[in-house]
Amino acid sequence: MYPGTFAASTPDKPAVIRASTGEHLTYRQLEDNSLRLANYLDSLGLHRGDGIAVVTQNDLHLFEVYWAALRSGLYITAINHHLTAAETNYILGDCNAQVLFAGASVAEAVADSGELPALNRLGRRIVWGGEIDGFESFDEVLASVSDTPRADEPRGTDMLYSSGTTGRPKGIRAPLPDGQVDEVKDGYTQIFEPMYGFGSDTVYLSPAPLYHAAPLRFCGMTTSLGGTVVFLDHFEPETALAAIEKYHATHSQWVPTMFIRMLKLPADVRSRYDVSSIKIAVHAAAPCPAEVKYKMIEWWGPVIFEYYAATEAAGATFIGPAEALEHPGSVGKALMGVAHVCGEDGSDLPAGEVGVIYFERDEMPFAYHNDPEKTRSAQHPAHPNWATTGDMGYLDDDGFLFLTDRKAFMIISGGVNIYPQEAENILIGHPAVYDVGVIGVPDEDLGEVVKACVQLDPAFAPSPELADELIAFTTDRIAAYKAPRSVDFVSDLPRTPTGKLVKGELRKQYWP
Template identity: 45%
Template sequence: MTTSADTRTTTGLWSIAAAEPDRTAVIDPDGTEISYSALADKANAYARGLRELGLETGDAIVVLQPNSHELVAAYFAAIQSGLYVVMVNWHLTGHEIAYIVSDSGAKAFFAHERFAEAAKIAADEAGLPAEGRFAVGDVDGFRPVGELGAGGEGRPARRTSGSPMLYTSGTTGRPKGVRRPLSGADPDEVPVASTWFFGIFGLKPFDDHVHLCGSPLYHTAVLNFVVISIQLGHTAVLMDRWDPEEMLRLIARYRVTHSHMVPTQFRRLLALPDEVRAAYDLSSLRNMIHGAAPCPPEVKRRMLDWWGPVVTEYYAATEGGGTVISGEEWLRKPGSVGLPWPGSTVKILDDDGNELPPGKPGAVYMKMGTSTFEYHKDQAKTEKARHGDLFTLGDVGYLDEDGYLFLHDRKNDMIISGGVNIYPAEIENELVMHPKVADIAVFGVPHDDWGEEIKAVVQPAEGIEPGDELTAELLDYARGRLAKFKLPKSIDYLDELPRDPNGKLYKRKLRDPYWEGRERAI
């Protein structure tokens, strides 16, 4: 936080609320505008109420809510109270949510009536006391969230910075919490890391910035972009359900400058009719940022042709560290995810932990300064992911001679057929561009002689019939773009592939049935 007389240089939710109380912090999906003072007041009330319940520094709360200022207020209540806040994926079942409530040691649960059934099951199964259950709307056995801190005023006593407690997606088993040590910092002070992170993308405090959030706030990066935007004086426009034309309308309506996106959204935007795409003024865009899932190069190129060089890509981990590449750089280094962030280290190591030279693929390891983390209650997983002070997400890639990172695939997704390494992402990136393919997943299935063979599972485009004729057409298309050893040996069809709303494909759900009773070499 600065002490300049210019209030527009004073950052942080509570400081901005004091200096510019009527400034818009959040625009809810229904168009309701919430000022900085209103958001701060609600965060203060919730924080007071949690203190009255007996929650102390280091305790945790769980939030199961759709995108709204209510979720954001619960976040800031925890952040100023020294609490860990766990944002839960609302696609999970009540049983799965109960595990997170129990594993995190949560002492309060903020739910929304939209997820009433799952919330009640989770709270009951986790044995959460009735006094710790709060709801927006009507949830049986939950207290109205408006009761928290009611009758009081001002900030809570003993303010100290809390932290998100982030849970991995759980695609390879039960999710694991990433729990960082609390900093003990003053929550009025915007962390240097926040302004530094936005600086990577050229996003300065205020500067007439407007952030558009089109993905669920239970995702780490999505949440970070919204709360940092608010802390830096940027209005955050929230969408409840993402729709391509609605996104264009909101960009034009609110003069949106930046957003955090995924390649699935790019493809749906590109599928809009030309007259729809041309009907909205997108001249306000400054930096449309994407990560979380690989982007087919042709999709990226078409977005750059449409929006210009405002499309920026990054590769990062909840655990810390990453790379970034601007639109201009990507055109020079197509397919790359960029150079390491300032302070971040990226190395490529072989199976023995030896560093590999440029151009040689291996496991991607990273670190961010002196940042540390641990997987909550899972020391074995923590140690497995580390090599010295570096850690890996299991991705395979290489650095070129200029230090740019190129990713092949996750190590667990790599196919080994006849001793040859095959990267499914390369095959997916080609076939997804066929006009009759809406989505695709490629993975290895058992083969008695070769170890594995290539299987593709395709979601046909709307109105396209699956079957032998489509299979023949797709394989013929692939032959002109891929080496023979990379061609799928068979194609199955599904109405919809299992992806989360942030674009991440749950490939294990597709692959595991083929491997039942057998063990993969990877």
């Protein structure tokens, strides 16, 4: 199913609402505009399997572009608008995007830096909400093409990127679905529609950035089933509660940091809003402290559900509120794939022992685009159909999974994955830096935040001003959320005789 199904039956029903303004797209508008855009992409000569990209803040037009791609057999890549132009252009080149759609408010992220290839072959750029040099007007493009129905509408899918341990993002390119857009359900819909009761009466509140995999896919599922998406421009705790009450949201998805911030609101503010419409509040992206989950269940009732997965869709575990109270801290049991926890030699570990998490599937479920070596490294050495994203954890005697480290020493700040290597590669280029290690340190609000431990060149002396300079040096070159929030100056860093930084020893100085 897809929005066009409901354009016929409920044409005036809101498909998507922007909570901050009340602006919305009806199912008729979403159908008509996505159809026009699909015809436009077809007129450019795009074929099944080609790709387009979109960079924007949360915006109604994103849904029109998304469904234009999905009804054209195309890959759509939603790119983090906080990235620098060079980072954006790398992804555009790697995914072979033929057309770029962007909001004018993210002009800096889509500027052609000249350092990396931007768009391929066609190189068409289209902007809404203002002007960007070299971009065509979205409104003019939309007005220039017909809304003639298409006889062939093969279903497309997304091709999203997650950061790589070496600093380069890696694209996850799944096979295209086989069938027409109105015939094929994507993987999210197949799993979550029956599990969480999504349907035409769903009002799904999305408080997160829509370039992330889960928010984009949950919103796509909701509109494919005839429900209504309500999205926030950005998360603010009281604004989110107000939106639940105003729109009578039935379903929503969060990261634990959002729970924490809502729980920190004064009691009289929390009690001001009626959240009784919520039937399912899903959380993912980072482990949720057991106490936080308990308090949310106490506040919202037994509606808090968790799943553990990744953009790669290697496998997934799920846990409901009752099981979460019985197994505090667990991310649940595997329902997509069979979970294995393996030691360094690849053998299965007994319950309670920490190792690398693999999911056994009938076949390898994903491949990293243009990176066969990375794909091979995600496969179990003896079982090529077992896949991992590098997360570590353990299983208890009942088969419930618990996470310990995420992707070695990857930093998870407010539900966002950050790889320290990127900042390290930047900082080592500063003349004052002799050696550097970037780690996550505890933070009550975000779970952890980025810190740089810097050994200075003897010609330089530690100072607050130099720390600020190093932070600015990093944010000038990579997205600010990846840069350190603080700098500690150290006399030396723990390294092995071969030069490998022992981050476990470094982290011990900051973590209990």
